[in-house]
């Protein structure tokens with residue numbers, strides 16, 4: 001203690017003078033103080049959703065990979081929604097998508113929430129089995145930023161992505177004609193008299209069910225539908241898929257041995273299909289049959305593959 005006191009006493013006079021001078025300068029330059037407080041800082045919040053394809057308000061829809069059924073949305077399809085999120089303040093994208101199933105009348109049958117929050121301005125929906133009666137697919141897209149003030153969402157309510165109903169830029173999911181119904185992926189086919197004009201729920205007789213008896217001269221048509229309930233019957237609401245077939249793959253086959261038509265009662269298999277690459281077939285008289293047998297088509301069963 002004694003030593004420190006002595007040291008202080010020995011501090012050179014010119015250093016003490018400098019310290020006093022500096023202190024005097026500081027007091028003379030300014031007085032401390034604060035302003036009043038401003039209102040909270042606002043971002044510009046230019047949070048927008050625009051379709052990459054057009055730059056217009058809205059989104060783009062597309063299939064990822066191969067569309068399973070031409071003209072329809074099918075279970076197993078992957079559907080992508082793409083957008084650009086704009087926020088001039090630099091707030092991150094926090095857009096969310098909820099998918100909606102609707103029946104043919106536009107009534108919601110339930111929702112599927114996208115489980116991935118952000119995928120870099122795209123969302124991919126794996127089309128899972130829809131509820132019974134699902135006719136088309138909609139989406140509610142809530143465009144927003146993760147942070148910022150204000151943070152006002154832009155909500156796009158798209159009633160039918162297949163037709164672009166509700167998408168501000170009007171763009172539909174391409175290659176979906178008519179917007180529905182949703183296809184289960186389970187196909188069934190039937191053989192109907194062309195004159196019966198079979199349609200979904202019409203109750204027309206399906207000769208492919210093995211009960212009704214086809215006769216020479218009958219004109220049949222192949223109909224293929226989406227058998228959503230897997231009962232083999234063309235029920236109301238099940239989509240007609242006949243137009244989606246590759247006709248070149250269609251073959252009308254004569255089955256069995258036609259023993260009942262053979263005079264010996266032994267019969268023989270048909271030598272060739274009844275017809276190929278056509279959607280309709282008229283059962284011919286013997287001379288025009290492709291069975292290769294003298295009894296023509298008689299005694300054979302009829303079955304169509306596609």
Ligand SMILES: [Ca+2]
Pocket residue numbers: 043044045046047087088089090091145147148149150
């Ligand atoms: Ca912002």
Ligand SMILES: [Ca+2]
Pocket residue numbers: 226227228229230231232233234235238
């Ligand atoms: Ca059915």
